[in-house]
Amino acid sequence: MWERGLVLSAPGKAILHGEHAVVHGKVALAVALDLRTFLRLRPCAEGQVCVRLPGVGVLRSWDIPSLQALRSGFAADFDESKPPSVEQLDTLREFAGIAAGATAPESLATLAFLYMCLAISAKYGDVPSMDILVWSELPTGAGLGSSAAYTVCLAAALLSACGAISCPLKEGESTARWTEEELMLINSWAFQGERVIHGNPSGVDNAVGTWGGALRYQSGKITPLKRVPALRILLTNTNVPRSTKVLVAGVKEKILKFPAIMKPVLDSIDAISEECQSVLEVMSANPSPEHYPVLEELFDINQHHLNVIGVGHPSLDRLCRVTASHGLHSKLTGAGGGGCGITLLRPDTAALAVEAAKRDLCACGFECWETSIGAPGVTLHSSSSLKAEVLHVLTES
Template identity: 60%
Template sequence: MQVTDFYVSAPGKAILHGEHAVVHGKVALAVSLNLRTYLRLKATTTDKVCINLPNIDTFLCWDLSELSQLIPYSFDKREEVKLLDAELVGRLQDFLGVTNGNLDTRNMATLSFLYIYISLFRSSELPSLTLTVWSELPTGAGLGSSAAYSVCLAAALLCASGAIPSPLKEWDHTARWCQEDLELINSWAFQGEMIIHGNPSGVDNAVGTWGGMLRFLAGKIIPLSRVPLLRILLTNTKVPRSTKFPSIMTPVLDSVDAVSCTCEKVLSEMTREPIRGEHYNTLEELIDINQHHLNVMGVGHPALDTLCRVTLTRGLHSKLTGAGGGGCGITLLRPETDASVIQTTVQDLKDCGFDCWETSIGGPGVQQHSPLSVKEEVLEVLNHY
């Protein structure tokens, strides 16, 4: 099988509204975050398969003859599976020396890669290749970094195996797959997420696959066809997240649900009619309401209060995103917000000991790139290995 060189990327994710309330049957809105994970697949003739993950200082190579011995005799090539192949997972864990007490980031990333690689090529000769993956996303911050990684793996290896075609034409800089191919990418990315997280919701890999905004309710994930691109500040308080969630009163959950639904309505209006200041006024009000509710739920943190206070002094509105108890927050930027205000706010947040990025939400999901469309600094990293 001829494997060709190519580049893919997938976005991270943020929860716009509905975190925590979603586990009680309320609507949550998840959005793509324009901090992306990039993957380069390079065909080689070394009779080895290698993976380079510079974000976590991981550089590993295996002889194809070693990996071929891990393929169970009963293996048939399957392009989509709903459940993990327990036999293959077990063999890979033994091969990597992974035990229940040794499930660190490096092991999980490696296990996920080898599982998808062997699963997709198992009925043919394992190809010699090198994968390099580099991310703009911080790990462990609740921003979907593992899902973006899994989506990139799935897209690249499905293309390399011939299960889906390359969508990139000679004259394109970037291209996206058709709906059927995206569904296949998403199903394999979910396999990777199951290896990394055990029992994921599927929201993170769906955002990485489709991008834009997704509505999540009672286990159903519905991509919304059109959403506006919104500028934000993303702030990582660097306080470890906590998913502890105490019992709360039903009216608070109902109000969070109303916030999510109102936000969805406003964003939909913004794609159908000229964007007005009233739209942003409503979005800011919803952010403030939801942040107050999250504090009532007990998932706030003094660091997040500091974020909200610092940005509000500049006329900007913020809320936590994700688990809370620390972690990350998002700050909405209006179109008319002056660059000097943004620059000063970012510096104020950095002075608090936080990491801060100006980025956007609502951008595209997984894409294939020509080298010309990959950021120069990213290309330098990917081509270094």
Template identity: 65%
Template structure:
């Protein structure tokens, strides 16, 4: 704990959106994911009484603490995690955590999974000398909307606990509002966050935690994750239709259609792959600023991909309505993630008038949707001074 010297840590990490390639990625095609600047924020501070560790999650009304003496007895069961390359809990470790947290075996609710992930990372990372801490995590991301909320949570926890336990150096620049870790340190954060994601999701792809760690945009194909160097930040509207859906059922539906009509639908998968490739090309040539022509291409790619996804049967009347509302104002939208409801992204050109955006947001809200004006290509996990945090984050972290 010497590196902490009793100091508070403030950490944030972004959510994620799939720009192009959802569903096609399941069949070996390229998908592009980008950091979403709706962030999760964490405050860690050493606990004065030295006998407990506390986790507070105000978004879901969860506040729990444990005596460190009780947890210390469990440390030997988690020491292998520190030296194992394949980070993730064993079934024995999960059983220990469930008993500790009072979680029944079949429980998959948000609170249970968040608590299990925290305990796994705390015991595995901190090891022999468990520090007495108070941790508050608050997020602008809705849970269960396919926006990487659990990965942002796991990344924030991993970065904070690795720093608090001295496994990452505390950046020296005291006077800088926001700092990033080195590539080597980010790789370590990402590895542990993937372990946290395994607690929550069982068998995650690793895309969400990679986006939350590195930010920007990345390419994913057949299990290979490649960061895309220096992407421009794009302004978007992100809209949650609030229509629940089953990713598993939607993925199965696409597979069934492909088996039934391979000659018709295989070319569409190839087309979606080409859309991802073209989008990546435009983002990379436009790194110093996208021209009007670049934006026109990005808008056309959005329209084409949305039509393809409808053909695959993962559209929804709520998404059709959203696309109609935005198209009536000259804007272009597509679903992001599994579809069948869920969320959509709408690209905002730099020259669009604020009044138009406000009108669109108002109309989408009247449809019962939740709407955010934000950006993609956001920076990854970052360490902040308290003065550089947004007001709502400070209020939520300190008031919790």
């Protein structure tokens, strides 16, 4: 079925609580955003794999025989349960002309593609000649899980192209999703891609990209949150660039340096996630405004903790101060160090108050979106289901 081409997408995410702590076995609560990454897969000229990633300035193509030759060097070692080895990544870097230690978006995106393409084809059969285009509504490297949305899309596309998962979209349907078993396979390969990009990811971002909705995540255990109130959230991108990989490594260093000081902070973040989950459950049964002050206070406390573990930034302090001046509570989301913050809006926060806060945030050079949460996970699309803007990009490229 994919021979006629396919279009699929995966959502970005916001972490309500538990970023960084989740890498160290604590609970995170995360929600899918209605900002998505799209991937178009088309058959192309015999013997070529072509990858276009306009968001990170990549346009590369490789001969299938040269990819097969590269793969045969370490085929036996590719498995979704094993982290990519240093030797594998070094070999792929050399093949693609990427300098050792390069962390530029285009280098990481190319490396993740090559690793996933070779590993998936080693396990499930050769990839066909194909042309892959990835386009995203998400800002890259801003804490909204663009890396996971990218690797979830790649996993679903490559597994489809190798025939390892079905094509669930039936004639006349606008969208379709895969079976639970197929989603688990997509998620495990997306995690491998995240490992290439992040070094040591927790897996929460690819889980949200795969299943969507809202979920609790701890040490690989994914629990969908069935009853979540329709929270109103303002997302603000400080536009300060940062790398998840570097920030995650910095937190690890701090924990190793001051274990007795840092571990209680991680435990406290864990308790915040637990408390937030209970409040959300109570709120969905009884949506009374009395719960908002608790959610707001949890945001404030966690923002302080994230500063303590070293992932704050002056731009995020400013974001919190500006929203506080409008009576709103914010915290960073994702890896921090810049990137995005989330602000909790109450159901009765007046549109005028939100507009005033947005105006002040934009005056700082930030960008804001009011967004809804709980979007669907990885989805296959017919072209009739795509928004005009997405259709335009995918058909004109």
